[in-house]
Amino acid sequence: MFEAQTRPLLIVLEDLHWADEASLDLLNFLLDILRQAPVFILAISRFVQPGALERTVNWARQNLGERFQHLQLQ
Numbered sequence: 001m002f003e004a005q006t007r008p009l010l011i012v013l014e015d016l017h018w019a020d021e022a023s024l025d026l027l028n029f030l031l032d033i034l035r036q037a038p039v040f041i042l043a044i045s046r047f048v049q050p051g052a053l054e055r056t057v058n059w060a061r062q063n064l065g066e067r068f069q070h071l072q073l074q
Contacts, residue, residue, distance in 0.1 A: 008038040016045035016053055024052045031060050034067055 011030060013019075019027070030041055048054050060068040 008040065011039060011041045013041065013043045016043055017047055017049070019053065021052060024056055028056055028059070031056070031064065034064060 013027060016023075016027070027041075027043065030039065033039055034041070045053065048057055057070060061070065
C-alpha cells in the first residue's frame with residue numbers, strides 16, 4: 001500500500017458473490033489497511049449470502065464505523 005501513502009488510492013472489486021476464500025482474504029487484508037492509508041474500496045456483489053462474504057461485511061460494519069457503507073439495491 002505504498003502508493004496509498006503518497007496519494008489516495010481507489011480499488012474496485014467486482015462480482016464478489018463469486019469470490020473464493022483467497023480473494024476474500026485479500027479483501028479482509030485491504031479493509032484492515034483502511035485504518036492506516038487513504039484507500040477507497042468499491043466492492044460490488046449481487047447479493048450477500050451466509051458465509052465468508054457475509055462475515056467480511058459484518059466485520060467491516062463493526063470495525064470500520066463510518067468508513068464502511070453498505071448499499072443494498074433492489
